[in-house]
Amino acid sequence: MTTFSIMRAFAPSCLTFLAWAALSSSLWASDDSALSNLPFEQLLQREVVPASTLARQISQSPSAVAIVTADDIRAYGYRTLADVINSMRGLYTTYDRRYQYMGGRGFGVPGDYAGRIMVLIDGYPTQDSLFNQAYIDESGLLDLELVERVEYVPGTGSVTYGNNAMLGIINIVTRRGSDVGSTQLATEFASHGGRKQRVTVGRRFDNGADLLLSASVLASAGQDLYFPAYDTPANNRGIAQDQDSERNKRIFGKFSFEGWTIEGAYAQRRKAVPVPMRELMSFNQPFINEDENAFLNARYETDLGLSLSTSSSLYFGHYAYSDQRAFTDGDIGNREHSARWWGLDQKFVGHWFERHAVLLGFEFKDDARQLFETRYLLPVGGVSPKHTQSFERRTASVYLTDEFRVNEDWSLNIGVRYDDASDLSGNWSPRLAAIFRQSPMTVWKASYSEAFRMPNANERWRDGNQARPEYVEATELTLRHEYSPNGRLTASLYRYQQKDVYVSEMTWGSARTHGAELEYEHNWHNGTRLRSSAAWQKARDTAGQDLANSPDWLGKLNLTALLPGLPAVRGGLEVQYVGPRLTLERRPLGSYTLTNLTFSGERKWHGLSAVFSIRNLFGRDYDAVSPFTWDPGTGKDVLRMDGRTYWLQLSLDL
16 A cells, blocks of 8 residues: 655945944843853754654754854845845755845755755745755845844755755754734845835743744835847847846734744745847846745644654645746747645654653655646737646655764764655655764764655656656765854865756656855854854766866855944955856856845834945846857856845844
8 A cells, every 4th residue: 555755226325334233222131141152062952843843853964064044134135035045055045037046065056946955934844846956045035134043064965855855954953923023014125126015023921822923025126237149239239138037025923822833925026037048039038937825734733642742734835827928930938837745744752661761653744735827928819728737736744863872972863765646656755864073063974865855746747757866975074063152163074966857858867966165153252253264165967077156166155254443333244256167158257256245223212223245246247048059169068146235124123
């Protein structure tokens, strides 16, 4: 009997801003209990969901955990999850003027929808049911002002989370209503006509209930963009005019009371795309993408006694995508795709045996609707027949982990998960990790794991019955050494071997990567914080060649401090280096270094606060690898990115 598997320009004067910020009078976040000042183990135990702490087990993860807190988000002027990801060691993003795509540990082919790093919101998997895409730009589900911290756990996470957690997990922990404690109004101004308004209400009631509600709208006129590869008279000399606008709406709510947590989000985005995606598409003609993403998650947690606690979740998800694209023959193509899914997740955490912590989980997910619709509006009038194809999948899973403390120095983390989908054979995902505490200041971690990714609905639509799962084997060795309570060094060596990676129609192969990462962090008592990292990675594709869009070197430097003579103003300096990489046509693309500078009010003045940020401070011209490669030798395999841009946020607590 088949088992079924378990559960989406504004540039004001810096001097004016600094003078205003200097008037601020109450600390933003500076007491000794701030998350940014806590040791890692302590910080990671401050979970919003206490009973599922063991389920996530970030503090005991055999990987090198990275964290960006709400204080970091503010200090460095991050606006999207993509900004946060770009600041984390070993991670980077690629932008094709539609979406931001995440790359990490060597794997980051541009335009690759399939998610290999799972993105969670308070433990809820956000990937949609059509493309397995994690939305990390303005199409994402959350405003960053609602985020308490972002946790990145590299390495496979399939034992606990199953499909998509091949190369790592990013968990977004949201704020509570008590963290806001008021009604907050915010407005933003950005380059290229960007505007955003937000209202957030947070409150903790006398009976212990906690409520957070937020809504925002964003609009940007965008910019006229020049693409040298299209520089002909017929293509307006390569200038795409009025083809870069963007609009979005977001709603988020979270309610907690006596073990219950109910949260949901809705995001709608409309983005104009200034560059043709396909060979027969027209340049400088309207091409509009629209996304709609939503979820509702209800979770109940309780202690059952007898050393047993439980966490139960029921969730629903919705995603819809549509676009219209103009072709050179006059046709207008229209795609309308949609998906609905629901799932159950049941976890039991037991401490029945001395030195053992056992997690037993069951999951069921029903991808009830995966619908693809396409049609063409013909230039001579009329509409072509609509082509419709639908899929569904039901998946049931069971997973078991045991954290065994052998003695004061050694621990073992053993786990296995079994996933069985209605359209695929069952699959096992094992993990074995050893943790050695050499001293109170030094910890070594070693792990071996296997994970997989099911073919998503888009791949089934493209490849039919030939679509197949993708597998990975991962090994990693990690060292964490704390020089002092405020300074720590993290180092990692890793190796991944992927199998059944899609190459082209009906063709699959194997890819591999190995690399090393080094990060140093230090927090000073005067509020200065430093984080710097270097990552070396070597990835080979299915032909044994260097993987496209995979830089050998990544470097990050983040420094934030109160400004001398202006103790109410915090400065944040960020430097990011991305090494040379190859385009999809295998042309070398040079390295680039970006510098971002942010000023934020450390104190509020009558409830007012502000953040002013300059991105790409020195106006560096640089290119990203393009996924659009239908015309080799013309330079269309790269896309020019933004120059210097500005962003200002003003907020008022009522």
